[in-house]
Amino acid sequence: MTDNIVWQQHHTSRAQRAELFGHRSGVIWFTGLSGSGKSTVANALEQALAARGFHTYLLDGDNVRHGLCADLGFSAEDRTENLRRVGAVSGLMVDAGLLVLSAFISPYRSQRALVRSLVPEQSFLEVYIATPLAICEQRDVKGLYQKARKGEISHFTGISDPYEAPENPDLVIDTSSTELSDSIEQLLQLLAERGWIKAAQSTTL
Ligand SMILES: Nc1ncnc2c1ncn2[C@@H]1O[C@H](COP(=O)(O)OS(=O)(=O)O)[C@@H](OP(=O)(O)O)[C@H]1O
Numbered sequence: 431m432t433d434n435i436v437w438q439q440h441h442t443s444r445a446q447r448a449e450l451f452g453h454r455s456g457v458i459w460f461t462g463l464s465g466s467g468k469s470t471v472a473n474a475l476e477q478a479l480a481a482r483g484f485h486t487y488l489l490d491g492d493n494v495r496h497g498l499c500a501d502l503g504f505s506a507e508d509r510t511e512n513l514r515r516v517g518a519v520s521g522l523m524v525d526a527g528l529l530v531l532s533a534f535i536s537p538y539r540s541q542r543a544l545v546r547s548l549v550p551e552q553s554f555l556e557v558y559i560a561t562p563l564a565i566c567e568q569r570d571v572k573g574l575y576q577k578a579r580k581g582e583i584s585h586f587t588g589i590s591d592p593y594e595a596p597e598n599p600d601l602v603i604d605t606s607s608t609e610l611s612d613s614i615e616q617l618l619q620l621l622a623e624r625g626w627i628k629a630a631q632s633t634t635l
């Protein structure tokens with residue numbers, strides 16, 4: 431497909447953009463069941479980062495599936511293509527100098543390995559939102575678990591489709607036992623430990 435396509439070198443580098451923005455770029459990838467808290471935590475982290483002057487963008491499954499991936503469903507193949515596109519977009523945004531927050535169920539280890547491969551080395555952090563299925567189902571924010579249990583939605587992650595937990599995530603957060611503010615504190619701490627933000631920026635404003 432890319433046989434006759436020649437890669438164009440750009441004159442403005444990622445390093446120059448980092449200097450312009452005053453911070454490095456990278457992807458913070460949130461994976462977990464529907465209703466586990468990916469969007470809630472990613473949104474709160476984005477607000478915390480924006481308040482500290484970082485340039486960010488939040489990519490979210492529900493939103494991306496209305497546009498870029500509106501043609502895709504939830505078979506394993508469609509999920510892989512969904513995540514390949516999101517991985518590619520995340521990679522472009524990293525090149526553009528942003529701290530990207532991506533919140534997708536991304537249920538298969540191979541799919542998360544694929545997105546990692548589409549982002550520059552050392553620029554990908556995996557955050558596993560490990561809220562137990564029973565809690566997600568109890569929350570049933572969108573009423574989808576009830577529909578899945580009734581057989582009205584096929585391939586529903588956790589009910590009729592698999593979720594493979596990450597083996598070596600950078601951070602694990604169970605939102606059924608962690609206050610949102612504590613999750614954000616842990617995430618800022620992680621970013622500081624990995625040198626993505628300065629230690630002073632990880633403390634409460
Ligand atoms: N069959 C099935 N399984 C799982 N989820 C479903 C399904 N059908 C619709 N939805 C809704 O789609 C959202 C998940 O989309 P993602 O793009 O994150 O999924 S994936 O990463 O491609 O697996 C998911 O959003 P979140 O609840 O925010 O995770 C659901 O609202």
Ligand SMILES: Nc1ncnc2c1ncn2[C@@H]1O[C@H](COP(=O)(O)OP(=O)(O)O)[C@@H](O)[C@H]1O
Binds near residue numbers: 608
């Ligand atoms: N400590 C917590 N952290 C994050 N979300 C929480 C917490 N406690 C309860 N919730 C609720 O759990 C739900 C998680 O939904 P959402 O963030 O949309 O999950 P996902 O994006 O994984 O589908 C929200 O209604 C949120 O208010």
